[in-house]
Amino acid sequence: xxxxxxxxxxxxxxxxxxxxxxxxxxxxxxxxxxxxxxxxxxxxxxxxxxxxxxxxxxxxxxxxxxxxxxxxxxxxxxxxxxxxxxxxxxxxxxxxxxxxxxxxxxxxxxxxxxxxxxxxxxxxxxxxxxxxxxxxxxxxxxxxxxxxxxxxxxxxxxxxxxxxxxxxxxxxxxxxxxxxxxxxxxxxxxxxxxxxxxxxxxxxxxxxxxxxxxxxxxxxxxxxxxxxxxxxxxxxxxxxxxxxxxxxxxxxxxxxxxxxxxxxxxxxxxxxxxxxxxxxxxxxxxxxxxxxxxxxxxxxxxxxxxxxxxxxxxxxxxxxxxxxxxxxxxxxxxxxxxxxxxxxxxxxxxxx
Amino acid sequence: xxxxxxxxxxxxxxxxxxxxxxxxxxxxxxxxxxxxxxxxxxxxxxxxxxxxxxxxxxxxxxxxxxxxxxxxxxxxxxxxxxxxxxxxxxxxxxxxxxxxxxxxxxxxxxxxxxxxxxxxxxxxxxxxxxxxxxxxxxxxxxxxxxxxxxxxxxxxxxxxxxxxxxxxxxxxxxxxxxxxxxxxxxxxxxxxxxxxxxxxxxxxxxxxxxxxxxxxxxxxxxxxxxxxxxxxxxxxxxxxxxxxxxxxxxxxxxxxx
Amino acid sequence: xxxxxxxxxxxxxxxxxxxxxxxxxxxxxxxxxxxxxxxxxxxxxxxxxxxxxxxxxxxxxxxxxxxxxxxxxxxxxxxxxxxxxxxxxxxxxxxxxxxxxxxxxxxxxxxxxxxxxxxxxxxxxxxxxxxxxxxxxxxxxxxxxxxxxxxxxxxxxxxxxxxxxxxxxxxxxxxxxxxxxxxxxxxxxxxxxxxxxxxxxxxxxxxxxxxxxxxxxxxxxxxxxxxxxxxxxxxxxxxxxxxxxxxxxxxxxxxxxxxxxxxxxxxxxx
Numbered sequence: 001x002x003x004x005x006x007x008x009x010x011x012x013x014x015x016x017x018x019x020x021x022x023x024x025x026x027x028x029x030x031x032x033x034x035x036x037x038x039x040x041x042x043x044x045x046x047x048x049x050x051x052x053x054x055x056x057x058x059x060x061x062x063x064x065x066x067x068x069x070x071x072x073x074x075x076x077x078x079x080x081x082x083x084x085x086x087x088x089x090x091x092x093x094x095x096x097x098x099x100x101x102x103x104x105x106x107x108x109x110x111x112x113x114x115x116x117x118x119x120x121x122x123x124x125x126x127x128x129x130x131x132x133x134x135x136x137x138x139x140x141x142x143x144x145x146x147x148x149x150x151x152x153x154x155x156x157x158x159x160x161x162x163x164x165x166x167x168x169x170x171x172x173x174x175x176x177x178x179x180x181x182x183x184x185x186x187x188x189x190x191x192x193x194x195x196x197x198x199x200x201x202x203x204x205x206x207x208x209x210x211x212x213x214x215x216x217x218x219x220x221x222x223x224x225x226x227x228x229x230x231x232x233x234x235x236x237x238x239x240x241x242x243x244x245x246x247x248x249x250x251x252x253x254x255x256x257x258x259x260x261x262x263x264x265x266x267x268x269x270x271x272x273x274x275x276x277x278x279x280x281x282x283x284x285x286x287x288x289x290x291x292x293x294x295x296x297x298x299x300x301x302x303x304x305x306x307x308x309x310x311x312x313x314x315x316x317x318x319x320x321x322x323x324x325x326x327x328x329x330x331x332x333x334x335x336x337x338x339x340x341x342x343x344x345x346x347x348x349x350x351x352x
Numbered sequence: 353x354x355x356x357x358x359x360x361x362x363x364x365x366x367x368x369x370x371x372x373x374x375x376x377x378x379x380x381x382x383x384x385x386x387x388x389x390x391x392x393x394x395x396x397x398x399x400x401x402x403x404x405x406x407x408x409x410x411x412x413x414x415x416x417x418x419x420x421x422x423x424x425x426x427x428x429x430x431x432x433x434x435x436x437x438x439x440x441x442x443x444x445x446x447x448x449x450x451x452x453x454x455x456x457x458x459x460x461x462x463x464x465x466x467x468x469x470x471x472x473x474x475x476x477x478x479x480x481x482x483x484x485x486x487x488x489x490x491x492x493x494x495x496x497x498x499x500x501x502x503x504x505x506x507x508x509x510x511x512x513x514x515x516x517x518x519x520x521x522x523x524x525x526x527x528x529x530x531x532x533x534x535x536x537x538x539x540x541x542x543x544x545x546x547x548x549x550x551x552x553x554x555x556x557x558x559x560x561x562x563x564x565x566x567x568x569x570x571x572x573x574x575x576x577x578x579x580x581x582x583x584x585x586x587x588x589x590x591x592x593x594x595x596x597x598x599x600x601x602x603x604x605x606x607x608x609x
Numbered sequence: 610x611x612x613x614x615x616x617x618x619x620x621x622x623x624x625x626x627x628x629x630x631x632x633x634x635x636x637x638x639x640x641x642x643x644x645x646x647x648x649x650x651x652x653x654x655x656x657x658x659x660x661x662x663x664x665x666x667x668x669x670x671x672x673x674x675x676x677x678x679x680x681x682x683x684x685x686x687x688x689x690x691x692x693x694x695x696x697x698x699x700x701x702x703x704x705x706x707x708x709x710x711x712x713x714x715x716x717x718x719x720x721x722x723x724x725x726x727x728x729x730x731x732x733x734x735x736x737x738x739x740x741x742x743x744x745x746x747x748x749x750x751x752x753x754x755x756x757x758x759x760x761x762x763x764x765x766x767x768x769x770x771x772x773x774x775x776x777x778x779x780x781x782x783x784x785x786x787x788x789x790x791x792x793x794x795x796x797x798x799x800x801x802x803x804x805x806x807x808x809x810x811x812x813x814x815x816x817x818x819x820x821x822x823x824x825x826x827x828x829x830x831x832x833x834x835x836x837x838x839x840x841x842x843x844x845x846x847x848x849x850x851x852x853x854x855x856x857x858x859x860x861x862x863x864x865x866x867x868x869x870x871x872x873x874x875x876x877x878x879x
Binding site: 405407427428431432435436438440442443444446447448449452456457459460461462465486488489490491504505508 | 621624628749769770772773776780821824826828829831832836837839
Binding site: 010011012013014015016017018021022032033036039040045047048049050051052053054055056058059060062063064065066067068071073076085093094097098100101103104105106107108110111112170174175176177178179182200201204205207208209212213216324326327328330331332334335338339342 | 616619649652675698740742768772774775781782797799810820822835871
């Protein structure tokens with residue numbers, strides 16, 4: 001009844017750079033704070049409803065929905081469903097909570113990557129797809145056919161946007177060698193299939209609930225819907241700008257990274273170059289970089305990479321290897337040391 | 353509030369879908385009384401209880417607690433004095449630890465954290481689960497959850513306790529502990545239950561509800577001795593009274609199988 | 610995706626671990642949260658090929674797991690379950706990046722394999738950091754850390770409530786799926802005809818529960834403002850913990866410690 005979900009959209013910390021992580025966290029926090037303000041003005045009963053619906057989505061993600069005609073099954077993501085049930089703002093916050101709990105308790109998606117994940121899985125479905133596509137296609141009293149097609153289209157587009165964001169975020173982070181075009185060709189078709197399943201499952205649920213208890217489906221007025229889109233187009237723009245500006249400092253040169261990490265962790269120990277100097281040189285490098293960054297064919301990369309990491313000669317490699325082994329041994333010794341200290345203290349406490 | 357007398361006068365309630373749930377309900381409960389509310393499923397017991405602290409409002413008639421009418425505007429005061437314990441403890445234990453759940457009420461009254469702690473620990477002690485204060489609710493047994501739910505109301509120091517099926521799903525020893533506890537309370541107690549033996553033990557007075565109306569309102573023992581009344585209302589004698597040699601002619605349980 | 614039973618056990622285990630009383634557990638939740646964040650940022654900031662330079666970071670999770678009495682095996686199991694995502698993308702690196710990077714007298718390792726190993730190492734470190742944070746802090750600790758950061762109460766409350774009901778909903782889903790599977794012995798998942806009704810009924814039940822929870826909150830004096838109790842004070846120990854570890858991380862980032870050690874040793878040998 002339960003199966004492995006190998007293709008997930010949750011991004012791991014290992015695949016992003018600090019700039020992408022920080023940038024997306026900033027964008028997501030901004031959207032979340034705005035949503036909180038909006039939700040606070042609504043009725044009080046929203047919060048337990050949001051929480052229990054979030055728990056529902058979390059649990060429902062474990063259900064195997066058999067795809068007719070195949071032996072495989074699909075799963076529910078839930079972003080669109082939450083938007084339909086709770087409205088865009090509450091839906092977004094609920095999705096955010098679910099993802100936070102998944103990241104903390106299940107390491108499903110990294111903590112730094114939370115901004116990316118909440119954005120990819122929540123922002124699009126709640127603020128772009130729901131008002132612009134779902135509400136437009138599915139009006140107040142939809143027929144079953146209209147409901148299904150509308151939800152299907154909404155889910156598919158939402159997932160395509162989310163998947164494409166994953167590609168962009170991974171690519172800008174520069175941790176994987178997979179060329180942009182290959183990555184896109186890999187992600188988009190798979191998420192087309194996932195989107196279709198998501199759309200059909202969401203539609204089945206909404207259709208059932210609509211017939212049984214229509215009052216559960218959120219009825220926001222359309223006037224509110226329009227201003228939502230305008231405001232959120234602005235947010236999307238801000239998010240892209242933030243990501244872009246911060247990724248300037250995620251230049252491939254280690255200096256830029258050290259500068260940004262030192263700045264973020266608030267340490268006084270900066271390298272001899274002042275921060276402003278670094279900023280300017282990173283900016284300059286970025287402008288030169290841009291053509292490089294966007295079209296990275298597979299064959300180009302080794303040459304490009306070698307140029308940037310000069311002189312990796314045999315001597316350094318060997319030293320690195322020895323040093324690496326020593327470091328692991330030292331870490332192990334430190335661990336043992338802590339264990340003995342603890343045992344000693346426990347024994348001492350028992351005696352006293 | 354004059355000794356928190358519960359006064360229900362000609363209470364009517366019609367569901368949003370048009371069904372009449374309660375018809376012309378009238379009764380009066382004085383301070384310290386322990387009243388059982390019995391009847392079939394769907395007779396209206398829970399609906400009646402929900403009028404006592406303003407979860408539902410009557411479509412006709414009036415409910416007042418200590419001469420304060422139960423209305424939207426008086427709810428904060430009413431709820432300070434009337435503690436409601438729901439049927440399903442999982443609906444009441446919504447925080448991540450027992451302590452936080454029991455502290456929820458006092459914290460809402462903006463008491464200082466030290467006062468909150470005093471109340472919480474005292475409530476937990478009363479129900480006997482002080483050792484579970486940091487446990488998350490999903491790790492509690494049914495009996496422990498029930499105790500925690502009761503504690504979460506006790507910490508608000510109510511004068512009146514309203515309970516919906518408090519002994520359901522409890523194992524015998526948890527049930528016995530619950531009965532002992534409820535027996536020890538000095539609060540006014542209103543208990544809706546199918547557990548007729550418990551009602552017999554702790555309620556001096558019982559109200560029988562059928563189809564949304566009061567069929568009888570009398571001393572508990574008188575009600576349970578009235579076989580005709582019990583038959584009409586779809587009930588039976590409490591198990592301890594069936595086949596009883598003293599009050600004679602109890603229903604022969606074997607015959608019905 | 611693991612089974613529901615595994616997920617429930619995972620939650621229970623982390624919950625139990627977070628209830629321990631070691632030195633690490635007694636630290637202020639905000640200190641632990643911030644230290645975890647600085648660890649993550651530094652770990653993730655390492656370049657594609659900085660494999661050896663990263664190694665000293667292992668000290669952080671190892672130290673915390675030992676000092677915090679956190680068993681490695683269940684965390685390791687959890688990481689295995691979620692590793693496909695990192696492996697799935699990282700595994701392309703060795704294919705596209707073949708130029709040799711590490712040249713030893715007897716072996717040549719391509720850049721792609723190095724960067725893949727770096728990704729896997731980062732994955733292990735970041736996943737461990739998150740799980741250790743929860744195992745030493747718990748959801749209530751994290752909630753109070755968020756409150757200290759002035760995150761609005763309404764959101765923190767919603768997070769706590771969501772967590773509380775996840776265990777319950779998981780059990781309900783498990784029950785429904787068991788009932789379904791007992792009556793459909795040949796199917797591996799929910800049939801299309803039941804997609805809507807099975808999940809829809811669960812959804813409606815959930816919605817009704819939410820109403821009851823809200824009612825019970827009202828009955829306990831809830832007026833719209835959430836109160837989560839007083840906040841712990843940040844002590845000097847907490848500050849020392851945070852600054853100490855962060856300085857360590859930065860040192861690891863700035864100075865390639867393993868290479869330095871290696872050079873030291875090779876010099877001694879010579």
